[in-house]
Amino acid sequence: MPPSTSSDLTLSVNGEKYALTVDHRTTLLDALRERLDLTGTKKGCDQGQCGACTVLVDGRRKVACLHLAVAAEGREITTIEGVAEGERLHPVQQAFLDLDGFQCGYCTPGQICSAIAVIEEHAAGWPSAVTGDVRPEAGPPPLTPEEIRERMSGNLCRCGAYVSIVQAVARAAQETNGAAA
Amino acid sequence: MREFGYQRAYDVSGAVALLDGDREARFLGGGTNLVDLMKTGVERPARLVDVTELPLNRVEETADGGLRIGATVTNSDLAAHPEIRRRYPALTQAVLAGASGQLRNMATVGGNLLQRTRCGYFTDVNSPCNKRVPGSGCPAIEGEHHNHAVLGASDHCVATHPSDMGVALAAFDARVSYETAAGPGELPLTDLYLPVGETPHLETALPPGALITGVTLPATATAAHSRYRKVRERASYAFAIGSVAAALDVRDGHVHDVRLAFGAVASRPWRARTAERVLTGAPADAGNFAAAADAELTAARPLPHNGYKVTLMRNLVVAVLSELAEEAAR
Numbered sequence: 233m234p235p236s237t238s239s240d241l242t243l244s245v246n247g248e249k250y251a252l253t254v255d256h257r258t259t260l261l262d263a264l265r266e267r268l269d270l271t272g273t274k275k276g277c278d279q280g281q282c283g284a285c286t287v288l289v290d291g292r293r294k295v296a297c298l299h300l301a302v303a304a305e306g307r308e309i310t311t312i313e314g315v316a317e318g319e320r321l322h323p324v325q326q327a328f329l330d331l332d333g334f335q336c337g338y339c340t341p342g343q344i345c346s347a348i349a350v351i352e353e354h355a356a357g358w359p360s361a362v363t364g365d366v367r368p369e370a371g372p373p374p375l376t377p378e379e380i381r382e383r384m385s386g387n388l389c390r391c392g393a394y395v396s397i398v399q400a401v402a403r404a405a406q407e408t409n410g411a412a413a
Numbered sequence: 414m415r416e417f418g419y420q421r422a423y424d425v426s427g428a429v430a431l432l433d434g435d436r437e438a439r440f441l442g443g444g445t446n447l448v449d450l451m452k453t454g455v456e457r458p459a460r461l462v463d464v465t466e467l468p469l470n471r472v473e474e475t476a477d478g479g480l481r482i483g484a485t486v487t488n489s490d491l492a493a494h495p496e497i498r499r500r501y502p503a504l505t506q507a508v509l510a511g512a513s514g515q516l517r518n519m520a521t522v523g524g525n526l527l528q529r530t531r532c533g534y535f536t537d538v539n540s541p542c543n544k545r546v547p548g549s550g551c552p553a554i555e556g557e558h559h560n561h562a563v564l565g566a567s568d569h570c571v572a573t574h575p576s577d578m579g580v581a582l583a584a585f586d587a588r589v590s591y592e593t594a595a596g597p598g599e600l601p602l603t604d605l606y607l608p609v610g611e612t613p614h615l616e617t618a619l620p621p622g623a624l625i626t627g628v629t630l631p632a633t634a635t636a637a638h639s640r641y642r643k644v645r646e647r648a649s650y651a652f653a654i655g656s657v658a659a660a661l662d663v664r665d666g667h668v669h670d671v672r673l674a675f676g677a678v679a680s681r682p683w684r685a686r687t688a689e690r691v692l693t694g695a696p697a698d699a700g701n702f703a704a705a706a707d708a709e710l711t712a713a714r715p716l717p718h719n720g721y722k723v724t725l726m727r728n729l730v731v732a733v734l735s736e737l738a739e740e741a742a743r
Contacts, residue, residue, distance in 0.1 A: 235418020235460050256419045256461070259448070279449050283515060292489070292518040298448045299519065302419050303441065303463055346515065353514065358493045361509040361649065366502050368495040385649035386513020 241305040245270065246314025254301045261285045261296035263304075264311060272312040272341045276388070283387035286342035287311050293349035295386075312341035315348060324348050324404040333400035335391035343387045347401045350383045355409050375405050414451050418460040422467060425592050425626055431462045434594065434622035440464045442485065442524035445516050450529060454538045455545060465521070469626055472496065478632035481590075484523030484625045488512070488578065491522060501630060503639035503658045507581035507676075510643040513650050523625035526579055526589065526605065527617070530572035530680075531652055533557060543569045544613040551613075559718040560654050563726075564679040564710075570613030571716065573677050574606065575652050577643060580676035582628060583684045584658040585636050591623040602628070606681035613680070635662040635670045638741060642733050643676070644725060653677035655725045661737035663697045673709075673730065678722055685709045688730065697738045699731055706730035 243250045243263065250268055261278070264270045264287070276284030278297045285296040288310040315322040324347045327333065334340040354375050359366040362382040363373045373379055380401045381394070389397065419441075422428035432438050437459035439447060450456040469483035472494050480496055491497060492508040512520065534540040534552050541549035553561055553571050561571040579602065587602040600618060607615050619625070630636075639660035645651040656676035662669040671692045673685040688705035695701045706727040713723045 237416035257414045295515045366505045386515045
């Protein structure tokens with residue numbers, strides 16, 4: 233008997249449970265946008281190269297375009313619609329607004345979800361490709377503009393708003409845990 | 414995309430049993446390469462067995478003082494692990510040099526080793542490609558090959574292996590463990606990939622249906638003095654055009670132990686054993702580093718548009734080993 237090509241599953245998104253039947257070919261990105269009407273997560277390249285579809289899966293930033301929806305069952309997904317607390321914007325959202333961390337705004341939901349995770353990864357002591365000494369004894373690197381640019385390099389902005397994006401991430405990091413250098 | 418069945422495995426024997434040696438089934442790890450290839454039709458599995466819930470997500474000490482990395486450890490967790498950073502820093506650097514933060518959070522160690530080449534003819538189903546359709550030809554040899562192999566390629570395929578992580582693992586004598594229905598097995602990472610020859614579609618020495626369960630790093634003091642350097646066409650988030658993983662132990666100004674592996678120049682992470690032999694016992698200076706690189710690169714067979722890689726690799730070897738020698742002298 234050929235295997236079933238669809239599944240009934242429950243997705244947990246921004247604290248809400250959604251029951252749906254998905255064709256296994258459905259990506260998490262398409263499930264969010266087309267089935268759950270959560271269109272804040274954007275489709276850019278659809279091949280894992282631009283970061284526009286970045287969401288948090290169990291707190292880790294991932295690209296939803298390469299994540300099968302069926303493989304997301306049992307995981308807690310947070311999208312841009314779920315990062316604010318009621319009417320109070322997330323510090324990263326506020327910083328992007330205050331410092332013009334965007335132009336057209338299409339990549340912004342992915343940039344913000346990614347930046348939220350970047351600040352947490354840095355606070356956890358993770359080094360990056362531009363960290364001079366990766367040994368734990370060296371301690372966490374200061375979150376310099378160079379570090380921010382490297383850590384955010386998975387999020388492309390075709391408007392080229394990078395200068396303001398780096399400033400927004402630096403300010404949000406400073407507010408969150410006093411980390412920016 | 415072809416329709417497919419999906420099952421999640423929760424233990425290793427269950428995963429191997431679910432796959433059942435089915436040539437139309439694939440193990441699904443982070444999916445960063447497989448799902449992408451399924452979208453373009455390069456991969457057309459009838460079934461996926463999701464292995465991300467297997468209890469293989471830990472880095473553990475081995476009895477001889479090395480480390481065993483589970484196959485489902487994500488690239489992010491591997492790079493951030495304190496003992497990897499302390500004892501094998503070039504491995505952390507190599508992993509962090511690859512992909513983006515998002516992809517490293519998804520990608521697994523097992524999947525990283527089995528990722529496919531990014532050769533543009535391989536990923537375009539409308540092109541001939543001996544790796545994708547055996548016997549159909551290799552357009553890269555006459556066509557776009559500025560980022561293709563200069564070592565170990567053949568008239569049938571000149572694709573490179575894209576992994577950064579694998580280059581550091583090759584330098585550190587990593588061993589790959591796998592499980593099959595007939596029991597477990599192990600082989601050196603440098604033997605995981607088959608020679609290209611006339612069969613570029615046969616990529617690994619793993620038995621059919623095998624699941625990679627982990628990678629073991631032997632204890633080696635030299636690895637603590639190691640570095641990975643990657644050259645690419647933009648500053649971040651791009652595949653290498655050439656890379657070097659190196660570890661160096663200098664005593665009394667002479668090379669006591671050296672490990673050297675190259676990336677983005679061959680169909681596999683290229684362990685530079687010829688260069689290592691030339692260097693061992695020699696004075697640790699730039700002239701000998703260059704001579705060692707030249708000895709390794711005499712085997713290079715560049716194509717019209719990738720000859721620059723030979724010079725690039727020579728310069729990379731000299732630069733990285735010189736930096737390590739300077740650190741040792743401090």
